[in-house]
Amino acid sequence: MADCYELRCRECGKTWGNAPRSFCDDCFASLEVSFDYDALKKTAHRENLASRPFDMWRYKEFLPLPEDFTPPNSVGGTPLVRARHLSERWGVDNLYVKNDAVCFPTLSFKDRVVAVALAAARRFNFQTVGCSSTGNLANAVAAQSAQQGFDACVFIPADLEPAKILNTAVYGARIVRILGNYDHVNRLCAQIADRFQWGLVNVNLRPYYAEGSKTHGFEIAEQLGWRLPDNVVVPMAGGSLIGKIAKAFRELVTLGWVEPKPVKFFGAQATGCSPISDGVKRNLARFEPQKPQTIARSLAIGNPADGPYAMKLIRESGGWAEDISDPEIIAAIKELAEAEGIFAETAGGVTAGVTQKLLTQGRIQKHETTVVSITGNGLKTTDALIAEYPLSEPIPPRLEAFEALLDQQLAVPTAIGKGA
Ligand SMILES: *Cc1c(COP(=O)(O)O)cnc(C)c1O
Ligand SMILES: [Zn+2]
Numbered sequence: 001m002a003d004c005y006e007l008r009c010r011e012c013g014k015t016w017g018n019a020p021r022s023f024c025d026d027c028f029a030s031l032e033v034s035f036d037y038d039a040l041k042k043t044a045h046r047e048n049l050a051s052r053p054f055d056m057w058r059y060k061e062f063l064p065l066p067e068d069f070t071p072p073n074s075v076g077g078t079p080l081v082r083a084r085h086l087s088e089r090w091g092v093d094n095l096y097v098k099n100d101a102v103c104f105p106t107l108s109f110k111d112r113v114v115a116v117a118l119a120a121a122r123r124f125n126f127q128t129v130g131c132s133s134t135g136n137l138a139n140a141v142a143a144q145s146a147q148q149g150f151d152a153c154v155f156i157p158a159d160l161e162p163a164k165i166l167n168t169a170v171y172g173a174r175i176v177r178i179l180g181n182y183d184h185v186n187r188l189c190a191q192i193a194d195r196f197q198w199g200l201v202n203v204n205l206r207p208y209y210a211e212g213s214k215t216h217g218f219e220i221a222e223q224l225g226w227r228l229p230d231n232v233v234v235p236m237a238g239g240s241l242i243g244k245i246a247k248a249f250r251e252l253v254t255l256g257w258v259e260p261k262p263v264k265f266f267g268a269q270a271t272g273c274s275p276i277s278d279g280v281k282r283n284l285a286r287f288e289p290q291k292p293q294t295i296a297r298s299l300a301i302g303n304p305a306d307g308p309y310a311m312k313l314i315r316e317s318g319g320w321a322e323d324i325s326d327p328e329i330i331a332a333i334k335e336l337a338e339a340e341g342i343f344a345e346t347a348g349g350v351t352a353g354v355t356q357k358l359l360t361q362g363r364i365q366k367h368e369t370t371v372v373s374i375t376g377n378g379l380k381t382t383d384a385l386i387a388e389y390p391l392s393e394p395i396p397p398r399l400e401a402f403e404a405l406l407d408q409q410l411a412v413p414t415a416i417g418k419g420a
Contacts, residue, residue, distance in 0.1 A: 004039035005064045007031040007207050010309070018064070020124045020199060022206040030305065031207045033064045037254050046226070046257050053077070055104070056112055056215035062251055063116050063215075064208050066123040072148050075115040076215050078103050080223035080371070085339040086352075090359050094369040096229070097336075098220055100376070101344050106143045106167065107377035108136035108298075108345075109216055109241065114144050116212035117201035121150065126199030130154050132189040133202075134182050134237060134298045135164030136376050141201055142173035153198070155185045161297060163380045181292055183303045202238075206305075213241045217248030220371050226258050230368035231319070233266040233355045235347045235375055236276050237299040239310030242267055245373070246313055265314050266364070267321035268354035270294035270329060270346075276307045277321035280314055287311065295326045295384040296346040298376055320363050324353040330385060332356070333378065343378035351375070 007016040011029035022031055044061035052058040056076030060069070079099045087095040100109040114137070121129045129145055130153040131137045138154040145152035152173035156165070157180060168175055178185045186203075193204040201209045221228055228249055234242040242265055252258045269277040272294025279287030287307045292300035304310070314321050324332070329346055332353030337343050344352065355372050358364045378385070392409070395401040 003064075003067070004036045004043070005033050008034040018123075020120070020126070020204040022204055033207050033211050035062070035064075035251075037251070040251075041255055044255060049222075056115065056212070056219075059215055059218045062211075062218065062248075063119075064211050065116070065119050069119055072118075073144075074104055075111050075144075076100075076103060076219065078219065080220060081340065081342070083340050083372070086336070089335070089339060090356055092359060092364075092366050092368075092370065094367070095355075096220075096224075096369070096371045097340060097342060098216065098223075098371055098373050099342055100216065101342060101348060101374050101378065105147075106136070106139040107380065108140065109213065109373075109375040110136040110140040111144070112215050113137075113209045113212035114140040114201055117199070117205045117209035118144055118148055118150065120205050120208035121199035121201070122148075124199060124205075126197065127151055128153060128196070129199045129201060130189075130192075131201045131203070132156075132182065132186040134300055135160050135380065136298050137202060138168040138173070138175070139164060139380075142168045142171035145173065146171040155189055155192075157181050157185055161381055161383055163382060164297075167380060182301050183289075186301075210240050210244055210306075213244035214248035214251070216241065216373065217245035218252065220245070221249065221252055221258055224369070224371075226252075227369075228252075228258055228261045228263050229371045230261075231264045231266060231364050231370040232373060233268055233351055233358065233364075233370065234373045235299055235351045236267045236269055236310055236321070237301045237304065237347075239267075239276055239304040239306035241373070241375070243306055243309050243313055246317070263317060264319040264364075265317040266319045266354070266358055267310055267314050268351045269321065269323040270296035270299055270350050271323040271325050272296070273300045273302060274323040275302060276304055276310050277323040279307070279311050280321035294329075294346075295381070296329055296350050297381070298345065298347045299350060320358065320361075322354045322357050322361075324350060324357060328353045330388065333385065334388070336374070337378070342374060344374045345376035345378050345381040346384050347376050348374040348378070 009024035057071040158177040273292035275287040289303040329349035333349035
């Protein structure tokens with residue numbers, strides 16, 4: 001049987017079969033995987049999911065996988081958390097956190113995209129794979145390449161967070177640090193993909209890679225009891241994830257797995273790198289590229305490849321985009337941790353903080369069902385927070401020392417029975 005999907009130009013609609021390419025040769029627009037939904041209706045049935053593990057492969061029919069594909073490992077399958085304490089603090093009724101901070105195996109949603117990209121890399125016979133990365137993608141490429149026996153070579157801005165570099169190095173990937181920001185790295189990678197026979201997951205394999213993000217959306221719908229939310233708030237770097245969550249919801253409606261329902265898409269950025277939210281807020285026809293300057297390194301893409309599509313989706317859905325400052329990001333990371341016990345990376349601070357801002361602005365209503373996409377783990381961006389928590393003086397291992405410390409630090413009465 002032939003594939004029930006192929007690459008299609010997002011502007012002129014010309015189809016290109018299945019190949020490692022991401023641009024239309026005719027009009028230079030980007031390509032997207034397009035599915036034959038009539039064929040999909042015959043193979044994909046909601047009842048079949050009952051016997052499958054809760055990870056992203058339970059939606060395998062919706063992914064551009066080779067015919068003979070067997071999942072190499074478990075990826076995705078993260079919790080949708082009812083955020084009761086944040087709801088109370090923010091005065092809303094139905095707030096959820098989709099927690100990809102605990103995505104398997106490398107603690108960010110990038111595991112989902114890499115899983116699909118590596119399936120394509122195997123199909124197209126690449127031995128070496130790689131990426132241009134703001135950190136999380138390099139972690140995911142390195143780990144899954146190690147597990148599946150690919151050689152990995154990743155390209156990153158030289159000044160990335162140490163934890164993100166270490167989390168790549170440990171898997172044995174070759175790391176190339178570039179003097180420049182992500183946009184410089186990405187431009188170089190486009191040339192490398194042309195010159196070498198390498199599968200760069202977000203360059204020449206990008207259309208396949210991007211489909212992996214849909215599983216974040218499928219899981220949300222299933223975890224809400226096969227319902228769509230009223231609102232989703234999504235962090236934006238290249239602007240791909242937000243569009244793929246929308247695609248996932250559309251596909252579920254097309255196949256009759258959920259009732260049709262308007263969903264508003266809200267995009268979140270850091271003010272220090274906010275080309276997409278700036279474009280939405282100023283109602284620009286085209287976003288203006290920026291030079292990133294923010295602690296939200298994983299979102300620091302000044303010239304986002306899918307920015308125009310993200311702006312269109314946000315507008316057409318009736319949503320909005322917002323951005324917050326670096327101190328607001330830190331405050332939001334703390335609030336999410338203290339209220340819900342979820343330690344998100346800086347991108348998660350962006351999303352949580354922007355959600356609160358949208359509530360204050362009245363763009364999200366109190367009674368609506370809102371899902372906040374938390375996409376990465378706080379252990380990877382500890383350098384952004386370390387100054388907030390100076391260490392306390394150590395004490396000797398004696399009860400009196402502890403009591404003295406309590407007296408001094410907390411100014412609360414010490415244990416009962418001590419006498420006056
Ligand atoms: C890459 C990334 C994003 C944004 O992804 P895009 O699809 O490029 O918009 C969001 N959060 C985290 C933690 C990321 O690493
Ligand atoms: Zn075209």
